[in-house]
Amino acid sequence: MPGRIITLLFAVLVGGCKYPANCSMQDLACNAWIALLYVRVSTWPDTQQAQCYDAVGARMSCAGSGQDGAYINQPGPYSLRLIDSGSVVAQDVREDLFWLRCSDPQSPPSCTGTATSTVTRTQALNYCNNLSFTGRQWRLPSAREMALLPVYDVSVPNMNTENFPNHPIGANAYYWTSTIITNTPTNSLLMDLRKGFFASQSNAIATNTYVRCVAGNSSAAPASSFTVATVNGSNIVNDSSTGLSWMQCVLKAGGVADNTSNCAGPSPANIDHANAISYCEGMNYAGFSDWRLPSIRELNSIVDATQATSPVIDTTAFVGSPTGTYWTSTIDVAGPLDAFTVDFADGSSGIINRTAVIGDVRCVRGP
Numbered sequence: 026m027p028g029r030i031i032t033l034l035f036a037v038l039v040g041g042c043k044y045p046a047n048c049s050m051q052d053l054a055c056n057a058w059i060a061l062l063y064v065r066v067s068t069w070p071d072t073q074q075a076q077c078y079d080a081v082g083a084r085m086s087c088a089g090s091g092q093d094g095a096y097i098n099q100p101g102p103y104s105l106r107l108i109d110s111g112s113v114v115a116q117d118v119r120e121d122l123f124w125l126r127c128s129d130p131q132s133p134p135s136c137t138g139t140a141t142s143t144v145t146r147t148q149a150l151n152y153c154n155n156l157s158f159t160g161r162q163w164r165l166p167s168a169r170e171m172a173l174l175p176v177y178d179v180s181v182p183n184m185n186t187e188n189f190p191n192h193p194i195g196a197n198a199y200y201w202t203s204t205i206i207t208n209t210p211t212n213s214l215l216m217d218l219r220k221g222f223f224a225s226q227s228n229a230i231a232t233n234t235y236v237r238c239v240a241g242n243s244s245a246a247p248a249s250s251f252t253v254a255t256v257n258g259s260n261i262v263n264d265s266s267t268g269l270s271w272m273q274c275v276l277k278a279g280g281v282a283d284n285t286s287n288c289a290g291p292s293p294a295n296i297d298h299a300n301a302i303s304y305c306e307g308m309n310y311a312g313f314s315d316w317r318l319p320s321i322r323e324l325n326s327i328v329d330a331t332q333a334t335s336p337v338i339d340t341t342a343f344v345g346s347p348t349g350t351y352w353t354s355t356i357d358v359a360g361p362l363d364a365f366t367v368d369f370a371d372g373s374s375g376i377i378n379r380t381a382v383i384g385d386v387r388c389v390r391g392p
Contacts, residue, residue, distance in 0.1 A: 068101030068392050069267040070118050072320045074177040078361035080299070080379075091302035093177070093320045093355040100268060100323070100392050103176065105188045109159045110134060114188045118173055119266065122241040123161060126189060129236050136191040145231045146213060149201035153238035161240035168204035168214040168223060168372065170239055172325040175221035180359035183221035194219055197233040199226060206330045206371050208337070214330060214372055220357075221321070222365060222374040249329075251342035259284055259311035262342045267326050268392030269319075272310060273343060275351075276386045280304025288345030296386055298364045298379035301352040305388035316388040318354040321365040321374065323389055328372040336369040343387075350377070352384035 077087040077094040087095040104117040107126070111134030114124045127133050128140035129152055144152070149165055156163040166174075175183040182194045192198075199215040206212045206225055215226045215234065226234075250266035253273060259282070260273035274283035278294035280303070296304070301318050308316040330337050336348040350366045356379075357363040363376045366384060377383065 068119075069269065069323065069326060070101055070103040070116075070173060071096075071098045072177040072322050072355055073103050074320070074355055074358070076178070076356075076358060078356050082361040091306040091317060091354065093353070096317065096320070096354075105185055107134075107188060113159060113161075116173060122170060122173070122239055124174070124189075125156075125158070125163070125238045127191075127237075128193065131191060136189070138191075140191075140193050140235050142193065142195070142233055142235060143231050144201065144234045144236045146201055146228045149234075149236040150203065152236055156238055163238040163240050164243075165201060165203040165236070166239040167243075168202040168216070168328070168330060169326065171200065171202045171214075171216045172223070172322060174216070175218055177221055177321065177355055177358065177365075182219050184218055192218065193235060195233060199224060199230070199234045201234060201236055204330050204372075206337070207332060208334050209371060212371070220359075220376065222376065223325070223372060225371045225373040249339055249342070251339055253342055256311040256313075261311055264326070267323070269323060269326070269389050270391045271327065271343075272308075272316070272388045274345065274387075275347060276304055276388070280307070280386070282308065282310050288343075293347060293349075293385050295382045296352070296384050297382050298352055298384070301384055301386045302354060304386060308388055310388070313390055316390050318352060318386065319389040321353040321355040321367070324351060324353050324367045324387075325374065328367065328369070330372040335371070337372045338369055347385060349385040350383055352386055 072093055074093040075097060077085055077090045077092040079085045106115050108115050112126055114126050116122045127136035131138045131140055153163045153165045176185050182192045184192045198217060198219040200218050202214050204214045211228055212225045213228055214223045216223055250264050252263050254261050254263060262271040262273050274288035275293045277283050277290050283290035305316050305318045310316060328337055329339050336346050338346050340346055348370050350368050353365045355365045357376045362378055364379050365374060366377050367374045
C-alpha cells in the first residue's frame with residue numbers, strides 16, 4: 026500500500042488530473058494536497074451484498090456458503106464520492122466515471138422533483154449529448170457502464186440512496202443505455218434500477234423509462250480485453266479490464282470441467298443454484314482451487330451485446346459457448362429464495378427461484 030500511495034502522489038503532482046476535460050477543482054484526483062487520502066480502485070467493484078440465505082430464505086452465516094455475500098470486496102471495493110457541490114457522483118473503477126446524481130429533470134443536489142418516466146431512447150440520447158453541466162461531456166451510459174451502478178445489499182431500490190436520493194421505485198424503473206442488442210436491433214438493454222437487472226426492451230418503449238447521464242473515459246467499456254492462456258493443460262480466459270479469470274468452457278453434467286478442444290464436450294446439463302455454487306467452490310482447475318460462482322456484476326462484465334448472433338459473448342475467447350441462462354452467486358435480498366441470472370441469448374438478466382434446474386455455469390476467480 027505505501028508504494029501505491031507514493032506512486033499516486035507522484036502522478037498527481039506531475040500530471041495533475043488524469044482526464045482534465047472531465048475534472049473539476051472538487052475532484053479528489055485533481056487536488057494534490059489530499060492525494061494521500063485517495064487511492065484509485067483498480068479492480069471491478071463488488072456488488073456490496075453482505076448477507077447470505079439458506080434454502081428456505083432465512084439469513085445464515087456466509088462463511089463457506091459460496092454465495093456473493095461470502096466474498097466481501099472481491100473483486101474490489103465499491104467506491105462512490107460526491108463532487109461538484111454534491112451534484113455529481115464520481116465512481117472509481119479503473120477509469121473514473123462521473124454520474125449525474127439526479128434523474129432528468131430533478132434538481133441537484135437533493136434531487137427534488139419527480140423524474141420524468143416517459144423518456145424515449147432518442148430523447149435520452151439527445152438529453153445527455155446536449156447537456157451542458159459542470160464542463161463535462163455527458164452521454165448515455167453503455168450497458169457495461171450501467172451494470173456498475175446498482176448495489177445488491179438492499180431490497181428496493183437497488184441503488185445507493187445516500188448518493189442517489191429520491192430514486193424512482195415504482196413497479197418498474199427502466200433506465201436507458203446506449204447499447205442496442207445487435208442480434209435484435211429493434212431492442213436495447215435497459216437497466217431496471219429498482220431491482221438491478223437488465224431487460225431487453227423495444228427501442229420504442231416510452232413507459233417507466235428514465236435517463237441518467239454519465240461522463241468520463243469511455244475506455245471503461247473496452248470492445249474486448251480477453252486473452253486465453255493454457256495453464257497446466259487447461260484454458261483460462263483472462264480479462265485485463267476487470268482483473269478476473271474465467272474457465273473457458275462451461276461445466277459439463279455433474280459439475281465436471283470441460284477440457285476438450287474448442288469446448289466441444291457434451292452439452293452442459295441444467296443445474297440448480299445450490300449445485301452451481303458447490304461445483305465452482307469444489308473445482309480444481311488449471312492448478313487453482315479458488316474458483317467460485319460469479320456475482321451478477323462479474324457475469325455482466327463478459328456480456329457483449331454487439332455480437333451479431335447468440336450467444337452475446339466474445340466467441341473467440343469463449344469458444345463453443347452455449348446460448349443459455351447462467352447462474353450468479355448474487356441472491357435477491359427482497360426474495361431470498363431467488364437468485365440473479367444472466368441470459369446470453371440477448372444479455373438480459375433476471376431473478377429465478379434457486380431450486381430451478383435451468384442454469385449453465387461458468388466459474389471465475391480473482392483478481
